Every structure is written in C-alpha cells, then in structure tokens.
Amino acid sequence: MSDPTEAVEARRVLASTVAAERLRIVATLIRRTGDWDLAEDAVQDAVASALTAWAQRGIPDNPGAWLTTAAKNAAVDALRRAETQRRTASRAAIEAAVDLDVQQSPASAPDLGIDAFGLMDDDRLRLIFTCCHPALPMEARVALTLRTIAGLEVAEIARAFLVTDAAMQKRLVRARAKIRDAGIPYRVPGPEQLPERTQGVLAVLYLLFTEGYSGGAELVRVPLAEEAIRLGRLLASLLGESPLLPEVLGLLSLMLFQHSRAVTRLDAAGDLVLLEDQDRSQWDAAMIGEGVAALAASESARRRFDGVVGPYRLQAEIAKQHATASSAESTDFRRIAELYAQLARVAPSPVIEINRAVAVGLAEGATAGLALLDAIDDPRLDAYHLLPAARADLLRRAGSDAEALPHYERALELAPSDPERRFLARRIAALRGEESV
Known part of the structure; x- marks a missing residue:
C-alpha cells in the first residue's frame, strides 16, 4: 500500500x-x-x-x-x-x-449464553469484576481498571493521579501480584455476592468519573470522565437482563447528566461558574437525551424486577431536574428536596443532608434551609468547605451579608482547588464592597 x-x-x-x-x-x-x-x-x-x-x-x-x-x-x-x-x-x-x-x-460473535441470574458469560465481565475486587485497595482497582479495561498507557494514568510513571507501574505490578498470590478468582461472582460486588464496580466507575469531572486542568489530557461513561455503557450492555441493571443504568444516566454541563463549569479564565449562571444553550443536548433514555430504561428494568430505587438512580433523578430545566428559576427545587430526602434514607450521609438543606432553602426560603443546616452535627464535616459555603450562600440570599462573611472566609480557608478559592474570594470581596479579585 x-x-x-x-x-x-x-x-x-x-x-x-x-x-x-x-x-x-x-x-x-x-x-x-x-x-x-x-x-x-x-x-x-x-x-x-x-x-x-x-x-x-x-x-x-x-x-x-x-x-x-x-x-x-x-x-x-x-x-x-x-x-x-x-x-x-x-x-x-x-x-x-x-x-x-x-x-x-467479531462480526458474528458467539452466543455467550445467559446464566440463571441474567448475566452474560463474557470474559470482559469477568475482567471488570476482577479489576474491582474488594480484596484490592481502591487505588489498585482504579489503576487496573484504567490500564487493563480502558487501555490507557501507564504514563497517562500516572499524569492523571499526579504520580511518577515508575510509581504507577509499581502500583500495577503490586495489584497483579495480589490477584495471583491471593488467588482472586477470574470470574463473575455468584448470585449471593453479585449485588454487593456490583456496587463496588459502580463505586470505581463513579470515582473515575468524579476525578475526571472535577479534577481540573491537570486531567485535561486524560479524559477520565469520558472513560467512566464508556465503561458504564459497556457494563450495562454486558449485564443482560439482570436485577442489577437498574442501578447500573442509574449511574450511567447520572454521569451523562453531569458531564453534559462540563464545558460550562469554568469560564475562559478558568474560574468557577455556578450552575445557575451557566449558559444552558452550551449544554450537550444529545448527552442529556441519552441520560433521559438511560433513566427511563432504569425505571423500566426496576419495575420488571420489582426492585427498590437505588442511590445512583436517585442522584440521576436529581441531576435530571437540573439538566432538563430551561432556567435556574424554573428548576423544581421542591422535587429536588424530596429526592434528597429519599436519598438520605437510602444512603445516609451528612453531605446529602447539606445538599438537601440547600434545595429546601431554594424551594421554601433561606430560613428553612438554614434550620436544616443547623441540625447537621457531624465531626467529619469540620474540614469540609461546602458546609460553611452553603451556610454563607443561604445567609446571603436571606440578605444577611454580615453574617455570611465569616462563613465565606472559613470556606475559603478549606477550599481544595484554585477555581473554588477564586470564586469564594470574589464573593468575599463583593460582600465587603471591594473591587473583585
């Protein structure tokens, strides 16, 4: 040629x-x-x-x-x-x-068969569950998933997680040695283990997504969020007709809704843009449509198996409310608050309670939201910047700028990323009547 x-x-x-x-x-x-x-x-x-x-x-x-x-x-x-x-x-x-x-x-793939739990007997599914085995540390699960399943080069993974190529290579070697030495089986778990193990796989995929979605500029060359979505699609296709399918589709739709807004999260200067201020015409309509379809398929599968609504599915329902609203003002925050209340029952977490309080504040007024924030008492939140940030925002919306200021300052001390720090600094400058920084 x-x-x-x-x-x-x-x-x-x-x-x-x-x-x-x-x-x-x-x-x-x-x-x-x-x-x-x-x-x-x-x-x-x-x-x-x-x-x-x-x-x-x-x-x-x-x-x-x-x-x-x-x-x-x-x-x-x-x-x-x-x-x-x-x-x-x-x-x-x-x-x-x-x-x-x-x-x-490959053009005429074999009939792989479906087991009694509705799962396809597929080597790819075996590999996914092996890479995400709970006997491996989470960092090893993530590294193996990216290297073996997603096919990323060691150097790419190392850049994503800010370690040297040699350190990442050692991590992969240790993970494979653990699989060999511990006799971790190369198989899909049995029916009694499958629900818990599938949750572990979903946790790895969502961690990959959040690393890529919120990691900032250092992850630009390694699109982890896109890889997580691709693997979510693959997992859904491999599971066949299974009671696990609703939650897998729930995670897939959640990632699609969130990623549809990715290009509007930061402005041209790299500064954070709040959801309510984002240009919705720039959101990825095709991705939102796929998310809506995946969520509908999740509900259809749940009804077939008479299952409960899982935490990823509930988070996807919340994300859908934001993604499909024509404006911030038309967003159904009352429905979002109800969904957060359900989520808090299914997967209790102080972070979920913070989000619920904010939603209630936007639906019923800042005072109602502040009352819920006051009821949260968890030492794990002492260094969590979004708690003082949420309190400050609700106080600002209530017109209590002087009370909001120290909470913004506390959030600034704890904020983990430059875009968030710059945003909070601008809020503080505005409340003080200073020129924006």
Whole structure:
C-alpha cells in the first residue's frame, strides 16, 4: 500500500478495531493464560504488526479476526520462549480457545449464553469484576481498571493521579501480584455476592468519573470522565437482563447528566461558574437525551424486577431536574428536596443532608434551609468547605451579608482547588464592597 490516503485509512480502521476489540482479546488471553502482562503485551505486539502489515498488504476483510489471531500468535510465541511445563499447557489452551474466537469472528460473535441470574458469560465481565475486587485497595482497582479495561498507557494514568510513571507501574505490578498470590478468582461472582460486588464496580466507575469531572486542568489530557461513561455503557450492555441493571443504568444516566454541563463549569479564565449562571444553550443536548433514555430504561428494568430505587438512580433523578430545566428559576427545587430526602434514607450521609438543606432553602426560603443546616452535627464535616459555603450562600440570599462573611472566609480557608478559592474570594470581596479579585 503506497498511497498515503490508503495508509491513513489503514490507521483509522486499526484505531477503530482496537477500540472495539482490545478488551475482548485481552480478557480472553488473561483467562486462558492467567498472565496479565503477557495478555497486554501480546495485544500491543499485534497492533504494532498490524501497522506494518496493513500498510504493506492492505486492510484485511475482517480486521478484528486478524488482530485476534495476531495477538494469539504473539502470546503463543511468548509462551514458547518461556519453555516451562505450565506455560506449555497454557499454550495449548490458548491456541484452542482463541482459534475458536477467530472462527466465530467479531462480526458474528458467539452466543455467550445467559446464566440463571441474567448475566452474560463474557470474559470482559469477568475482567471488570476482577479489576474491582474488594480484596484490592481502591487505588489498585482504579489503576487496573484504567490500564487493563480502558487501555490507557501507564504514563497517562500516572499524569492523571499526579504520580511518577515508575510509581504507577509499581502500583500495577503490586495489584497483579495480589490477584495471583491471593488467588482472586477470574470470574463473575455468584448470585449471593453479585449485588454487593456490583456496587463496588459502580463505586470505581463513579470515582473515575468524579476525578475526571472535577479534577481540573491537570486531567485535561486524560479524559477520565469520558472513560467512566464508556465503561458504564459497556457494563450495562454486558449485564443482560439482570436485577442489577437498574442501578447500573442509574449511574450511567447520572454521569451523562453531569458531564453534559462540563464545558460550562469554568469560564475562559478558568474560574468557577455556578450552575445557575451557566449558559444552558452550551449544554450537550444529545448527552442529556441519552441520560433521559438511560433513566427511563432504569425505571423500566426496576419495575420488571420489582426492585427498590437505588442511590445512583436517585442522584440521576436529581441531576435530571437540573439538566432538563430551561432556567435556574424554573428548576423544581421542591422535587429536588424530596429526592434528597429519599436519598438520605437510602444512603445516609451528612453531605446529602447539606445538599438537601440547600434545595429546601431554594424551594421554601433561606430560613428553612438554614434550620436544616443547623441540625447537621457531624465531626467529619469540620474540614469540609461546602458546609460553611452553603451556610454563607443561604445567609446571603436571606440578605444577611454580615453574617455570611465569616462563613465565606472559613470556606475559603478549606477550599481544595484554585477555581473554588477564586470564586469564594470574589464573593468575599463583593460582600465587603471591594473591587473583585
């Protein structure tokens, strides 16, 4: 292939194929060999081979099957070089298993079957639950999810979490060693463990999302929020008809609603823009529409399984009220306050009580909201900047600027990010009648 335009097309097709098939190939190789590094290296080798082969000989008819075969061959070659009895046995298993994958090409995927709990028997689902196993520290779960499932490079993950490449590599090595040494099974948990374990998976995905959504400029090159949404879609598709589906779809819709406003959260100078002041015409309407559809599907699945409304689903309902309101003034804060009250019963938290108090303050008046804030007594909030910030805002709305000032100052002392500190400094300057900083 000498035509530059054909070479560009080969790279485009390869990128698309890797995005669609990489996780499936890696998951199958891990299951058959038990070697995480081998699986990832084999796929990397296959991609490198494709870059050369497709440029010289053209794009294959079935790019996914070609890449699967190349990764299998790379893994087999590595096993052969190792020359151990265990790896020889693994080689035979991997050849048989992945040859079957090639015969049942990605274009016509095999019937994976549904177990008694409604879950698809899929290697990708096994890999997700293994990466998020509760025996691993949360930092290890996050790192493995980004590296093995999302396919991010070690350097990208290290930049995201502000550590060196070497430190992140060691974290990944320790996590894989823990899986091996502790005998963590490579499987989907049984029905009795599945609800709790799925909540653990969702917690990892939401942590990834919040790191990407609220992490600021240092995370611009690693779109963690987008990866979390993509993995949320994948998890929903893999779960099949399961009682767990409503909460997975609830988390997906929550992330979509929140991320639809991402471009309006900061102004051109990098300063924080409150929700009520954001330009709603710039919100991502398609993403909001997908969030509405996911939330409707969540409710439909909940009714089929006669399940309860979970915390992610309730948070998604709250986010929907904001995302679909035409203006801040038309937002149904009374409904939001009711939803926060339900959420507080399902997943009690002092932070939820703060949010409920603010919603009540906006629905019924600042005095009602302040009364609820006064009732919150939790030492965990002593260093939480949003508690004094919420109190200050309600006092300001009530016209008590002098009383609001010390609470804004306290919030400024505790604020964790530069955009929040600059916002609070402007509020303080305005209350003092000073020129904005």
